Amino acid sequence: MSSSFIVFLSVFLVSCGQEAREKPLVKSIKVWHWMSDREDAFLELAKRYETEKGIKVDLELYAPSDAYTQKVRAAAQTNTLPDIFGVLGVKRDFASFVKSNYVYDLTEEMNRDNGAWKNKLFAKALAVNEFEQDNSFGVKPGIYGAPIDVTNIQMLYNKDLLEAVGVNKPPKTWKDLIEVTRKLRAKGMQGLVSGWGETWMIDCFASNYAFNIMGKDKILDTIRGKVSYADPDWVKVFDLFREMRDEGALASGIVTMVNKTAEQIFANNRAAFAFNGSWCVNVYKGMNPNLNYGAMLPPEVSDKYPMAIWGGAGSSFMVNKQSKDIQASVDFLKWLTDAPQQVFLSKETQGLPSNKYSLKDMPMALSQFANAMDNATHPNVWGVSESPIVIEAFDKGIQSIIIGEKTPEQLAREVQAVKEREMAKNQ
Amino acid sequence: MKEGAKYKMERFLKDSVIHILLIMVSITCLFPLLWMVGSSLKTQQTIFSDMSLFPRNPMWGNFYSAWTKGGFNMYFINSLFYTITVVSGIVIISSLAAFAFSRLKFPGKNIFFYMFLAAMMIPLPGSFVPLYVLMTKLHLVNTRIGYILCMINVGLPLSIYLLKTFFDKMPVELEDAARMDGCSRLGIWWNVALPLARPAIAVVVIFNSLNVWNEYKLATLIFSTKSLMPLQRGLMIFQGTHITEYPLLMAGMTITALPIIVVYLLMQRHIVKGITASAIVG
Numbered sequence: 001m002s003s004s005f006i007v008f009l010s011v012f013l014v015s016c017g018q019e020a021r022e023k024p025l026v027k028s029i030k031v032w033h034w035m036s037d038r039e040d041a042f043l044e045l046a047k048r049y050e051t052e053k054g055i056k057v058d059l060e061l062y063a064p065s066d067a068y069t070q071k072v073r074a075a076a077q078t079n080t081l082p083d084i085f086g087v088l089g090v091k092r093d094f095a096s097f098v099k100s101n102y103v104y105d106l107t108e109e110m111n112r113d114n115g116a117w118k119n120k121l122f123a124k125a126l127a128v129n130e131f132e133q134d135n136s137f138g139v140k141p142g143i144y145g146a147p148i149d150v151t152n153i154q155m156l157y158n159k160d161l162l163e164a165v166g167v168n169k170p171p172k173t174w175k176d177l178i179e180v181t182r183k184l185r186a187k188g189m190q191g192l193v194s195g196w197g198e199t200w201m202i203d204c205f206a207s208n209y210a211f212n213i214m215g216k217d218k219i220l221d222t223i224r225g226k227v228s229y230a231d232p233d234w235v236k237v238f239d240l241f242r243e244m245r246d247e248g249a250l251a252s253g254i255v256t257m258v259n260k261t262a263e264q265i266f267a268n269n270r271a272a273f274a275f276n277g278s279w280c281v282n283v284y285k286g287m288n289p290n291l292n293y294g295a296m297l298p299p300e301v302s303d304k305y306p307m308a309i310w311g312g313a314g315s316s317f318m319v320n321k322q323s324k325d326i327q328a329s330v331d332f333l334k335w336l337t338d339a340p341q342q343v344f345l346s347k348e349t350q351g352l353p354s355n356k357y358s359l360k361d362m363p364m365a366l367s368q369f370a371n372a373m374d375n376a377t378h379p380n381v382w383g384v385s386e387s388p389i390v391i392e393a394f395d396k397g398i399q400s401i402i403i404g405e406k407t408p409e410q411l412a413r414e415v416q417a418v419k420e421r422e423m424a425k426n427q
Numbered sequence: 428m429k430e431g432a433k434y435k436m437e438r439f440l441k442d443s444v445i446h447i448l449l450i451m452v453s454i455t456c457l458f459p460l461l462w463m464v465g466s467s468l469k470t471q472q473t474i475f476s477d478m479s480l481f482p483r484n485p486m487w488g489n490f491y492s493a494w495t496k497g498g499f500n501m502y503f504i505n506s507l508f509y510t511i512t513v514v515s516g517i518v519i520i521s522s523l524a525a526f527a528f529s530r531l532k533f534p535g536k537n538i539f540f541y542m543f544l545a546a547m548m549i550p551l552p553g554s555f556v557p558l559y560v561l562m563t564k565l566h567l568v569n570t571r572i573g574y575i576l577c578m579i580n581v582g583l584p585l586s587i588y589l590l591k592t593f594f595d596k597m598p599v600e601l602e603d604a605a606r607m608d609g610c611s612r613l614g615i616w617w618n619v620a621l622p623l624a625r626p627a628i629a630v631v632v633i634f635n636s637l638n639v640w641n642e643y644k645l646a647t648l649i650f651s652t653k654s655l656m657p658l659q660r661g662l663m664i665f666q667g668t669h670i671t672e673y674p675l676l677m678a679g680m681t682i683t684a685l686p687i688i689v690v691y692l693l694m695q696r697h698i699v700k701g702i703t704a705s706a707i708v709g
Contacts, residue, residue, distance in 0.1 A: 068646075071647055078563040079566075283669055288472060
């Protein structure tokens with residue numbers, strides 16, 4: 001017994017002694033990321049950077065994103081964050097990292113040389129990483145992150161299915177959309193599919209139409225409590241879901257559907273329309289390379305206000321304020337967001353680049369997504385945020401309309417009641 | 428004669444219901460496994476269109492691709508090493524601790540035992556940040572020993588509880604007889620308690636092997652060097668933010684599930700005994 005135990009102990013101690021402390025021979029920067037589908041592209045770019053600049057980039061992947069978030073939070077508490085990292089989650093989390101002195105303010109770098117760096121990036125993508133004057137988080141105004149790609153969420157249409165019902169171009173107005181879905185229904189085809197079991201997607205769709213029907217100011221006033229959710233314009237937004245239900249425009253099971261299932265249905269030509277993000281170009285390519293489709297803005301209900309879609313920075317990197325070589329980290333991010341690297345990343349991952357001068361040679365659907373960046377907005381850049389409890393009542397209420405449990409008017413009253421309760425709590 | 432036939436009929440019906448239920452449970456257990464193996468033989472396109480359990484043209488190459496692309500060579504050896512060392516550590520420490528809690532009298536015995544039990548109630552993710560802070564202060568972050576110690580710590584409470592329950596039911600006479608034969612306390616633990624506790628140890632081994640083999644989140648927290656990561660890290664390669672390479676993921680999962688299925692099959696007899704342990708001791 002004792003001899004085998006000694007052998008085991010020796011093997012154990014010898015193996016454990018092989019600690020992974022690499023001594024850097026050249027200047028290096030450490031980057032933590034969570035994007036496993038971009039790992040190969042990042043590794044290739046790191047290799048190119050080392051060849052070009054003589055600086056080694058140690059990329060460390062921690063996925064999935066919740067494991068990454070835990071790692072970043074734990075590292076922040078022990079002051080062991082790498083030179084470059086990303087903060088996932090809502091803007092409040094980002095603000096707490098900035099206020100704790102973990103994130104370097106990139107404003108000066110962005111504005112240097114007449115804003116050379118800032119001007120080549122999509123403004124909508126930068127906004128997600130920006131804190132404005134008098135922001136509610138109490139963060140010093142500035143830009144605290146560099147977007148490496150952008151995304152937005154639009155509608156997709158299946159060209160073959162539309163042609164099958166005699167429609168040659170995508171619908172521009174809500175009326176047209178309903179008309180097309182009637183034709184599809186008559187031929188036994190499904191209309192719109194989306195992952196509305198994930199409530200944020202319903203929120204996104206409803207928000208797009210709220211912008212179109214009542215405009216940004218009225219939406220922000222509703223969040224501030226100055227306009228009621230029982231206002232006729234909000235009822236009109238809710239009524240769109242009732243209309244889609246009554247017209248049979250929605251794919252069956254949409255209320256409980258996760259987006260992965262919705263993507264599968266659209267990719268297999270089993271629904272004519274989808275509501276999905278720009279990442280879908282890569283997803284559909286994997287599921288069905290022959291899918292014949294295009295992207296379009298959600299058809300307008302009104303011509304009073306422009307249609308807005310959710311979008312902005314997809315993924316962003318921040319520079320650690322405690323990093324020993326802040327300038328090296330900033331320089332790497334500048335290089336990463338330069339056109340050649342952005343074109344490479346976009347080609348490899350079929351994503352939208354954050355650099356607006358690198359939109360060359362893109363697949364048709366992806367360039368349609370890129371063209372809509374001007375219409376992009378996001379709750380993170382509105383400056384005011386709705387209570388999560390109100391959002392939940394709003395999203396779940398729309399699900400209730402779709403399954404016929406509630407009327408738009410009833411939901412409008414209920415959401416307003418929740419809003420009033422929440423406001424009373426905060427007073 | 429009539430009653431005999433009635434009894435046989437009742438018995439037949441009872442057995443049939445039980446067997447139908449068991450078959451249904453078996454199917455629900457086996458179906459995900461079969462689906463995993465079937466999906467591992469499809470392509471990225473057919474996985475979304477071919478709904479058959481086994482494809483007509485199986486892509487056996489997926490297993491090779493998963494192994495090479497996922498870097499399983501390195502990760503497999505790491506996981507094997509972590510599983511063996513952690514489970515060995517847990518068995519040695521928990522059996523010693525359980526024996527002490529069961530057989531020795533020392534001040535604060537119950538308090539210590541309840542503290543171990545309380546540790547079972549804390550889910551692992553809840554202790555991530557304090558663990559990371561502790562490991563950093565001890566300079567054990569990004570070391571194998573740091574990860575192994577954490578995993579032993581995670582597995583101890585349940586193992587101590589299981590073994591203590593077992594030792595509590597061990598007849599005192601056996602211990603007395605061993606002492607009369609000149610055994611020390613450690614000798615009694617090694618020569619009497621451990622051999623008798625084999626079924627319970629089998630349960631401890633299988634539970635902890637499964638736990639260590641499938642662990643990934645703590646490894647992500649402790650390690651920053653890829654070469655130290657366990658097998659589950661290889662599977663993450665196939666899961667992107669928006670894209671998942673399902674055939675390779677399923678092939679990778681089949682590969683990772685095999686060793687643990689083998690361990691389970693080898694220890695199956697002991698596990699059944701361990702679960703009904705009280706009937707066996709003595």
